[in-house]
Amino acid sequence: MPFDKILIANRGEIACRVIRTCRELGIRTVAVYSDADAGAQHVRQADEAYRIGGPQPADSYLRGDVILQVARDAGAQAIHPGYGFLSENADFAEAAEAAGLAFIGPKAASMRKMGSKAGAKELMAAAGVPVVPGYTGEDQDPAHLHAEADRIGYPLMIKAAHGGGGKGMRIVRGSGDFLAALESCQREARNAFGRDRVLLERYIEQPRHIEIQVFGDAHGNVIHLGERECSAQRRYQKVLEESPSPFVTPELRERMGEAAVLAARAIDYVNAGTVEFIVAPDGSFFFMEINTRLQVEHPVTECVTGQDLVAWQLRVAAGQPLPLAQDEVRHEGHAIEVRLYAEDPEAGFLPGSGRLQRLRLPTSRHSREPTRHSRGSGNPGTIRIDSGVVEGDEVTIFYDPMIAKLIVHDADRPRALALLRDALAQCAITGPKSNIAFLERLARHPAVTGATIDTGYLDRHLEEFLPEPGAPEPRLLAAAVVAQLLAGDASANACDAASGDPSSPWAASDGWRLGAPATRTLPFEHEGTRLELGVSGGAGAYTVTIEGQAHRVEGARLADGVLSARVDGKGIRLRVLDAGSRLLVHDGDTRLQLLPRPLHQAGDAAAAGGADKVTAPMPGRVVVARVAAGDEVEEGQELMVVEAMKMELSLKAPRDGIVAEVRAAAGDFVDGDAVLVALEPREDA
Known part of the structure; x- marks a missing residue:
């Protein structure tokens, strides 16, 4: 490998991903970071790291001149742009080459041809690629x-x-x-x-989104590595990607692959790219765009082909030919990827921020080699975690709130889906809210398991993927409380055993009392509602009273983080997850999270908000203020637009009234919960 040192002009999980491959190839890495990322994982993992500016992307990761100067000062020979930021900026690619640095991506000329969707569409039509x-x-x-x-x-x-x-x-x-x-x-x-x-x-109704991974080199070779289906989308954002597509037939795969290669050749494409197609229900397909970079969902292609696409990028950028010809590309098994985000699906997928107080992800059985199976072998498949954060890190307001990508690979699609569901059940995040429960419902939904989902399904039927409001299922709730009691008993017993005289009854902390067992009141908070449960019993047999109804829990045993018991005569098995101060259990289908509360706490935990003010739902930047002091407004009228985490949030009037005060202007940065507009009643109200 001609490169000794590479600068990675990006952050987060893609920067960590490139660092890992470079380390395997013996290449030193240089990271760049903003003030918000001074303690980030890509900074800690790289061989060298340099500050490039403030937390806003425009002040750091979009400063191409500063990044190029760092590359020169550090003695790097090449720049890997990752995805996002400057990865598809032709001027930056050109400037890197002018500075004597290899840009690990396509040539600037190819980018410019694809930089405009309009020009790209005209070019593809002229080349014979079908367009809408x-x-x-x-x-x-x-x-x-x-x-x-x-x-x-x-x-x-x-x-x-x-x-x-x-x-x-x-x-x-x-x-x-x-x-x-x-x-x-x-x-x-x-x-x-x-x-x-x-x-x-x-606009094609009920389309599917299917993209083809292409690769070209400087020797005139262009191949494809199969398709990825990304039809599970919410507002055009992909939420589940898989390879191969369950919709694509061998004949359609061949035609789409040929069209993708034709598209890449039309712009003299070199390095990794993705040709995206929209596919109608009848199988007709149309060019959408070429993403002139590595895609977020590239791991599913790596899993089914057994190839490291980042290593391919480095070799091609160094002038080497592609490592495989088209007829040498092999596909094995089925891979699926989902993205774990700090966001609140029940609040319109509002992005979150804050410290990851607890982050528990499944153990990564990491491999880019195809997972090989034989019937009855018991091979558990492959779980892969690509992440740019660890427990204790901050999810900031300045960048995409992705926590990790979870990728599974197994012999076929049903097994891969089962493995995905099991892997998600092992996830626990405490701190900012996450979309884990949403992803679990997605992975079980008939539109996904039956492979009928189209790009608009989630937006049309979002309620099917969100939890129904209300109290938890009583059997699950009773078992969860017993799991907490058993865990507490185990901890107390460990303390007893470590005491100076473990045989003394005075050293025991088992709560023994003379006469009948006491009934304890255990308060919890569930989705903002306070629950008070009565519990009596011990030694694996308990009575749990929920809203006046007694539930008998028998044969309860907690071992290796799994509770097994009989609740009202029916067996139940729960995985008890480490969620820090919270109680988090999973029965294989449903996760239940409870927050223990003080015994003496009145009322409901849900916050009450007044109707005389409009607050920022999270930290962000004011894009536009549509009202001024003295304006009359109606309920539901848009008052202000705030941008946070690359997303516009419309803030509307909670009632009719008069604007008493506007406390922020376009361009201002505001804190979460800051009052932006104050209202007062109209005189005729």
């Missing part, structure tokens, strides 16, 4: 765009021409909705990408 009917012209006058939309027909998609990652996209179902959707799309595109040009295209 639409408008990609330069005339961006709203009236002209509206006329073109009416010509194409509805439903219609408005897309930022220089975008990605689901930003700057709107579905319009009627002509009367077009101009409002256009304004919103353009504003989001300007904020995210600095340019507001859009393109229009026919």
Whole structure:
């Protein structure tokens, strides 16, 4: 390998991923970091690390000139851009090459051809790659765009021409909705990408999103490594990716692979890229875009092919040919990836932040080699964790709130799904809220297990993936409380054994008393509601009273983090997870989390909010303030737009009233729960 030292111009799990591969190849690594990332894992894992600026991406990870200077000062020969930030910035790639550094990605010229969705679509159509009917012209006058939309027909998609990652996209179902959707799309595109040009295209109902991993080298070789299906999406953000696609037939796979290679050749593509297609229910497919970088979901391709795509990137950037020809690429088994985020699905997937007080992920049986099985072998498959954080780290407001990628690989799709469900059941996160329970419901949903999900299913049926409000199932709740008691008894017994006189009854902490066993009241909080349970008994036999109803728990035994017992005569088995101060159990289908509370605490734990103020739901930046002091507003009227973690949040009036005070302006950074707008009643109210 000609490279001795590589600078990684990124952060988080992708930076850690590249560092791991470089270490395996004997290459030294240089990390860069913002003030918010001074203690981050990629900084700790790299051989060298350099500060490049403040926490905002514009002040650090988007400062190409500073990053190039660090690379020169550190003596790096190449730059790996990861994904996001500068990874698809042609100017940065060009500047790196001009500085004598190898850019580990495609050439700037190829990027520029794909940098505009409009230009890319025209180029692909000319090359014979199927494209969706639409408008990609330069005339961006709203009236002209509206006329073109009416010509194409509805439903219609408005897309930022220089975008990605689901930003700057709107579905319009009627002509009367077009101009409002256009304004919103353009504003989001300007904020995210600095340019507001859009393109229009026919919206295909119930489509599937299937992408092809391509790779090219400087010797004229271009191949594909199969497909990934990413149809499970929420607001165009992928939430589950798998390979191979359960929808794709061998014949369709061959045609899509050939089209992807044709697309890559049309722009003289070198290094890793992804050709994304939208696929109609009848199997017809259309070009969407080429992502000129490594994708977040690349691990599923690595699992089924047994190849390290980062190592391929390094070799190709060093001028070496691709390690395999098309007919040498092998696929084995089935791989699935989900992304664990600090977000609250029950609050509209609001991104979270804060310290990871407890982070328990399944033990990584990490391998990029294909998992080989023989019938009856008992091979447990492969679990892989790609993460840029560990317990105690902070999830900041400045970047994507991903905690980890969880990837499983097994002999076939049913086994991979079963392994995914088991791996998710082992996850426990305390601190910011997470989407683990949402992912568990996703992995069990018939649309996923039956492989019928399309890109809009989650948005149409989101309630099917969220928990129903209400108290926990009594049997599960009773067993969970007994698990906590047994864990406490085990801890007390350990203390007894360690005492100076363990045989003394005065050293025992078993709660023995003369006469009938006492009934204890154990208070918990569940989803903001206080629960008080009565518990009596011991030695594996308990009575748990829930809302006046007694439940008998017998034969209770806790061993190796698993409770086995009979509740009301029916057997139950619970995994008891280490969640710090919280009680977290899982019965194989449902997770239950309880927060122990003080015995003497009145009322409900849910916070009450007034209707006379609008607060920031989380730390962020004010994008626009739509009202001023003295304005009359109606309930539901948008008052302010706040951007947090690359997402726009619309803050609306909780009631009719008059704006008494506006405490933030466009461009201001605000703290979570900060009062942004104060209201007062109207005189006629």
